[in-house]
Amino acid sequence: QVQLQQSGPGLVKPSETLSLTCGVSGYSISNGYYWGWIRQPPGKGLEWIGSIHHSGNTYYNPSLESRFTLSVSTSKNQFSLKLSSVTAADTAVFYCARALWFGNLWGFDSWGQGTLVTVSS
């Protein structure tokens, strides 16, 4: 059974870079699928940030600014998110998730525990 374990700081200063990592166990990222990040500002809904394929191909939400960077490490079986130049508006719970192929579409079937990242000095 695949498990996703998130790590990273819960507090980031304005203008700095937010970095989160999602470690995967029970499944090898090299075997395929997409691996995504979703954020949820306090009291608001879910927003897809982007997804990365095990090959390294990345896809970002076109509605968001280009401050996000996704990367993957197949050797460490983990994938990561960086968000540069953060402001208070970036305060949110960030989730990592696996997009599973159900035969005719993709769905996020496994999720990390979520990380509340607060941007404050």
Added chain:
Amino acid sequence: DIEMTQSPSSLSASVGDRVTITCRASQSISRYLNWYQQISGKAPKLLIYAASSLQSGVPSRFSGSGSGTDFTLTISSLQPEDFATYYCQQSHTTPTFTFGPGTKVDVK
């Protein structure tokens, strides 16, 4: 870009009630539609994929229907553990995705 809307944004219901939530896409997405449940403070959970297929382990009181632009999630008999927020998500533009704004189901 495909935009997703949900109605209502919130509803109040009692245990045992039949609950229906609607999701609409701004253009046809065939049946590329998933539903998630998020209990407060927890990560979302996939309930239904491809508009009507029940994810493994999800109780049969949950069902989904629809195609094209209009979709529904139905809970046939609301249980105490079902009070949560429900999100639809389109996968038509994979590998990009869009979530709906959510529908909160709370206690009447």
